[in-house]
Amino acid sequence: MIPLKDTVQSRSVPLVTWVIILLNGLVFVYEVSLPPGRLEAFVSGLGMAPARLAADPGAWPTLLTCMFLHGGWMHFIGNMWVFYLFGDGVEDRMGPARYLVFYLLCGVAASLTHLIINPTSSVPTLGASGAIAGVMGAYFVLFPGARVLTLIPIVFIPFIVEIPAVFYLGIWFGSQLLSGTLSLLSTQYYQGVAWWAHVGGFVAGIVLLPVFKKSPKQYRSNYTDEYWPW
Numbered sequence: 001m002i003p004l005k006d007t008v009q010s011r012s013v014p015l016v017t018w019v020i021i022l023l024n025g026l027v028f029v030y031e032v033s034l035p036p037g038r039l040e041a042f043v044s045g046l047g048m049a050p051a052r053l054a055a056d057p058g059a060w061p062t063l064l065t066c067m068f069l070h071g072g073w074m075h076f077i078g079n080m081w082v083f084y085l086f087g088d089g090v091e092d093r094m095g096p097a098r099y100l101v102f103y104l105l106c107g108v109a110a111s112l113t114h115l116i117i118n119p120t121s122s123v124p125t126l127g128a129s130g131a132i133a134g135v136m137g138a139y140f141v142l143f144p145g146a147r148v149l150t151l152i153p154i155v156f157i158p159f160i161v162e163i164p165a166v167f168y169l170g171i172w173f174g175s176q177l178l179s180g181t182l183s184l185l186s187t188q189y190y191q192g193v194a195w196w197a198h199v200g201g202f203v204a205g206i207v208l209l210p211v212f213k214k215s216p217k218q219y220r221s222n223y224t225d226e227y228w229p230w
Contacts, residue, residue, distance in 0.1 A: 001150050001151070001152050001168065001171070001172075002150065002151040002152075002153075003081075003082065003085050003086075003148050003149070003150055003151075003168065004148075004149045004150065004151055004160070005085070005148070005149040006085055006086065006089070006143075006146055006147070006148050006149070006165060007146050007147045007148075007162075008088075008089040008143050008146045010088040010089055010091070010092040011092055012091075012092050014087060014088035014091045014092065015091075015096055016091055016096045016099050016100050016103070017083065017084065017087035017088055017091050017099075020083070020087075020100075020103065020128075021080050021083065021084060023068060024068055024070070024076065024079075024080060024128055025076075025080070027068045027069060027070075028069075028070050028076045031043075031069065031070070043069060043124055043126060044124055046062060046065040046066060046068075046069055046124075046126075047062060047065075047066050047069060047124025047125055047126045048062040048063055048065075048066035048111050048114070048115070048124060048125045048126070049062070049121065049122050049123060049124045049125070050114065050115045050118050050119050050120065050121045050122075050125075051119070051120050051121060051122040052122065053115060054119065062111075062124075063107075063108050063111040063112065063115075064104065064107065064108060064111075066111060066124070066125055066126050066127070067104075067107040067110075067111070067126075067127065067128045067130065067131050068128065069126035069127065070126060070127055070128070071126060071127065075127060079127060079128045079129050079132055080128075082132055082136070083128065083132045083135065085148075086132075086135050086136055086139045087132075087135050089139060089142065089143060089146075090102075090135050090138045090139055090142065093138075093142055093213050093214065094212045094213055094214060095214060098212045098213075098214075099212070101212070102134070102138070102205075102208055102209075102212040103131050103134065103135065104131070105134075105204065105208060106130065106131045106133070106134020106135065106137075106201050106204045106205050106208065107128070107130050107131030107134070107201065109130075109134065109200050109201060109203075109204035109208075110129075110130020110131060110133060110134065110194075110197040110198065110200045110201035110204065111125065111130060111197060112200065113130075113196050113197055113199065113200025113201070114130070114194045114196050114197040114200070117180075117184070117196040118196070123192075125194050125197065127194070129194075129197070129198055129201070130194070130197040130198060130200065130201035131201060132201070133176075133197075133198045133199075133200075133201030133202040133205065134201040134202065134204050134205030134208070135205060136169055136172070136173075136202060136205065137169075137173075137201070137202040137203060137204065137205025137206040137209070138205040138206065138208075138209045138213075139165065139169065140165070140166060140169045140170070140173075140202075140205075140206065141206055141209055142209070142213070143165055144164075144165070144166050145164075146164075146165040147162045147163065147164055147165060148162070148163055148164075148165050148168045149161075149162050150162070150163050150168060173199070173202050176195050176198040176199050176202070177195075177199050179193070179195045180195035180196045180198075180199055183195055183196075
């Protein structure tokens, strides 16, 4: 399922969301400009490899730096599109400063989850998807009445349907949890994806939301209860 648009209208400019997308874009452009040897060194230096953290205390900043790296065009575009789609409403609900801290904490929580589940892995983990999963977790709770216009390709026929956001995000989270569980049972299910980082980020977004969201009294009354439950 590919999300195309959601029904939540933000009342403010999602400045932090745009800046994070820009930063990710600049880093990715730099990545693709590097020759293979330098690219490998760059990714190894800034990606989060669990085994490396145990051996080198100086590698702990990679819990943060890894979320600004991507492994290819599809990885980058997919992450940034989903972030753009769900991020503006969550940023609007928190405000830019709180939202930035929230995003970074979700990314760190995702990295720590991957570290706990795969402590001996020497493969660098990279990507913003753990932090973005945190944004999706917050969206899941904040906007239970929202709907997502979704592209569902069946064989060669694309179907575009509008489905409840809670259903879309619930299915996504369930697929990550299932894939993560299967990856523990057999390495053939790992497929180079940090499934548990996604799970950890999503859960962190739900847990951290009450700390970072603004109270209802800080908002004007032009929002309906369909999108602003309290």
